[in-house]
Amino acid sequence: MAQYHYTPFEYHKPPGLTRKEDRHDVVIVGAGPIGLAMAIDLALRGVSSVVLDDNDVVSVGSRAICWAKRTLEIFDRLGVGERMLDKGVTWKVGRLFHGKDEVYNFDLLPEDGHKYPAFINLQQYYVEQYLVDRVRDFPDLIDLRFKNQVVDHKDHGDHVVLQVETPDGAYDLEAGYFIACDGAGSATRGRMGLAFDGQTFEEHFLIVDVEMQDSPFATDQPERWFWFEPPFHPGQSALLHQQPDNIYRIDLQLGPDADPAGEAAEEKVIPRIKAIVGDKPFNLDWMSVYKFRCAKLDRFVHNRVLFVGDSAHVVSPFGARGGNGGIQDVDNLGWKLAAVLAGAADPELLDTYHDERSHGSQENIMNSSRATNFMTPKTPMEAVFRNEVLKLAHDLPFARKLINSGRLSVPCSLEGGALQSEGDCVVGSGHAVVDAPLRNREWLVERLQGDFLLAGFGDVKVPEVSGLSRLGVGHSSDEYPCVEPANEYAVSRYGDGSIYLFRPDGHVAASFSSSDVNLISAAFDRARGLTKNPAGGSS
Amino acid sequence: MNDKGAEKDGLGADGDAFYEALMAAHDGLDEIQGHALNARLVLLMANEIGDMTALAAILQTARKFDD
Numbered sequence: 001m002a003q004y005h006y007t008p009f010e011y012h013k014p015p016g017l018t019r020k021e022d023r024h025d026v027v028i029v030g031a032g033p034i035g036l037a038m039a040i041d042l043a044l045r046g047v048s049s050v051v052l053d054d055n056d057v058v059s060v061g062s063r064a065i066c067w068a069k070r071t072l073e074i075f076d077r078l079g080v081g082e083r084m085l086d087k088g089v090t091w092k093v094g095r096l097f098h099g100k101d102e103v104y105n106f107d108l109l110p111e112d113g114h115k116y117p118a119f120i121n122l123q124q125y126y127v128e129q130y131l132v133d134r135v136r137d138f139p140d141l142i143d144l145r146f147k148n149q150v151v152d153h154k155d156h157g158d159h160v161v162l163q164v165e166t167p168d169g170a171y172d173l174e175a176g177y178f179i180a181c182d183g184a185g186s187a188t189r190g191r192m193g194l195a196f197d198g199q200t201f202e203e204h205f206l207i208v209d210v211e212m213q214d215s216p217f218a219t220d221q222p223e224r225w226f227w228f229e230p231p232f233h234p235g236q237s238a239l240l241h242q243q244p245d246n247i248y249r250i251d252l253q254l255g256p257d258a259d260p261a262g263e264a265a266e267e268k269v270i271p272r273i274k275a276i277v278g279d280k281p282f283n284l285d286w287m288s289v290y291k292f293r294c295a296k297l298d299r300f301v302h303n304r305v306l307f308v309g310d311s312a313h314v315v316s317p318f319g320a321r322g323g324n325g326g327i328q329d330v331d332n333l334g335w336k337l338a339a340v341l342a343g344a345a346d347p348e349l350l351d352t353y354h355d356e357r358s359h360g361s362q363e364n365i366m367n368s369s370r371a372t373n374f375m376t377p378k379t380p381m382e383a384v385f386r387n388e389v390l391k392l393a394h395d396l397p398f399a400r401k402l403i404n405s406g407r408l409s410v411p412c413s414l415e416g417g418a419l420q421s422e423g424d425c426v427v428g429s430g431h432a433v434v435d436a437p438l439r440n441r442e443w444l445v446e447r448l449q450g451d452f453l454l455a456g457f458g459d460v461k462v463p464e465v466s467g468l469s470r471l472g473v474g475h476s477s478d479e480y481p482c483v484e485p486a487n488e489y490a491v492s493r494y495g496d497g498s499i500y501l502f503r504p505d506g507h508v509a510a511s512f513s514s515s516d517v518n519l520i521s522a523a524f525d526r527a528r529g530l531t532k533n534p535a536g537g538s539s
Numbered sequence: 540m541n542d543k544g545a546e547k548d549g550l551g552a553d554g555d556a557f558y559e560a561l562m563a564a565h566d567g568l569d570e571i572q573g574h575a576l577n578a579r580l581v582l583l584m585a586n587e588i589g590d591m592t593a594l595a596a597i598l599q600t601a602r603k604f605d606d
Contacts, residue, residue, distance in 0.1 A: 367555070370558070370559050373559070373562065374558065379573075380570055381565050381568070381570060381573040382562055382565070385558075385561065385562070388604075391604050392604060396546070396600075397546065398548050398549060398550060398554070401548065401550070401554045402554050402555075402558055404555060404558070
């Protein structure tokens with residue numbers, strides 16, 4: 001490992017070894033990006049948690065590297081977004097090659113006026129390190145325990161008892177809610193014998209990080225290059241991405257018959273890299289040969305046990321929908337669990353976490369399965385279609401759109417869900433917050449997430465609704481705080497004279513072109529899960 | 540290019556869904572059966588388009604990409 005210095009986190013003897021601990025509201029298993037983000041989200045809402053991890057270092061190898069705009073906006077709310085943006089590599093331009101020819105290139109986010117770009121690349125170990133640093137800001141609310149392995153758990157109806165092993169022995173821990181963030185191979189899921197059904201792909205892929213001083217790209221700008229049937233790797237596909245610290249990620253399709261151990265040998269990998277980067281000197285930093293599948297749990301909520309991230313759903317890596325999907329889970333669950341624990345909502349509100357995120361993961365699975373099927377034709381006929389699409393794409397725009405090297409993660413819409421009410425404004429109900437610049441280098445996205453909020457845009461007065469904070473955008477008021485847009489985007493992106501009800505996760509719960517307090521109150525109740533059998537809502 | 544239809548984005552957001560459905564239509568067919576299915580598809584789509592000028596342009600465009 002050339003660049004990143006892995007410092008083990010300190011293990012402390014947990015109190016449960018010497019005396020029985022009081023029941024904790026929340027215990028999270030897994031201190032990866034999802035478990036850590038979950039703990040921070042809850043802490044920001046005043047909910048304490050214990051986070052258990054069987055290991056004591058951050059992710060070994062870069063693993064998840066592509067962080068989408070929506071994820072960064074959620075991380076902004078959690079307090080690590082700016083640090084990630086500063087360190088990460090921002091890329092916008094993707095180039096697609098067939099053989100040695102460039103078929104086309106695309107710009108991911110041609111629209112300006114957003115705090116965060118469409119994507120950054122940042123190694124998972126940095127993300128975990130930043131999240132652990134952020135966890136340290138909540139010493140009274142987050143109890144992070146390394147080398148604490150959960151070996152068993154039992155749901156007792158109103159709480160869960162975990163059996164935990166440490167270097168100093170085993171102890172029992174009681175949790176009001178147990179959140180399984182223990183990844184694709186979730187031991188929690190295994191113990192419960194839950195089916196994890198989906199499509200398994202036979203292709204092997206080789207993933208290599210190389211450290212290289214000279215950029216392999218033709219310009220100084222970081223880009224994403226994808227090849228179908230490159231001259232250096234006949235008949236297969238390849239992907240080249242840039243990470244911070246002059247690390248480049250190379251993905252090579254190896255076909256279904258590859259021998260994983262043989263392919264991961266340095267003498268086999270180095271010639272493949274040389275074929276891509278030529279004579280530029282490089283060092284191998286990390287590599288792995290993998291296969292993948294697309295699968296999900298039937299239910300993400302099992303009474304007091306909640307599944308979040310890869311433990312609930314896995315996808316192929318094409319489209320960067322794994323880690324990015326998991327962070328949206330966290331964003332969706334945090335405020336709901338906090339409301340249930342505070343007694344402000346019934347436990348049934350947690351079922352909407354399943355409804356909304358199961359829908360989201362289904363969308364991710366559909367997109368990543370389509371990409372994988374396009375990239376790995378299973379029959380000669382599929383190969384014929386694929387190759388003819390690539391051929392037409394040199395000249396015809398419609399064919400370019402059919403080329404599928406991964407449909408990159410976009411925020412999931414919760415439209416039609418039980419918590420959303422119908423809206424008649426520019427940004428539809430269920431959609432995630434749309435960013436725009438404010439004066440003094442501030443951003444709308446910093447103001448519209450965190451708690452329920454009623455915001456009015458442009459020429460409108462935001463009415464008082466009991467229990468609801470208000471914000472004015474592009475007007476002034478003596479009654480509630482207002483922000484000044486830096487340009488026309490904030491008002492035009494939401495519609496002049498519109499009022500929006502935002503959920504704590506920044507999704508639009510409802511929008512209004514008139515300030516009818518009864519309508520707004522009804523939408524607020526529904527968004528909090530207080531309306532039984534909501535008319536018109538469905539999941 | 541004479542074929543204006545080929546320049547348009549007729550599939551829009553449904554491109555991936557159509558491609559998936561097309562591959563699914565071939566599921567379980569051997570290569571000869573697959574070619575026969577493609578032939579039927581071409582004939583059905585031609586009937587649906589029903590405009591000889593447009594069809595002639597499409598034939599020309601498709602042939603132009605031949606190796």
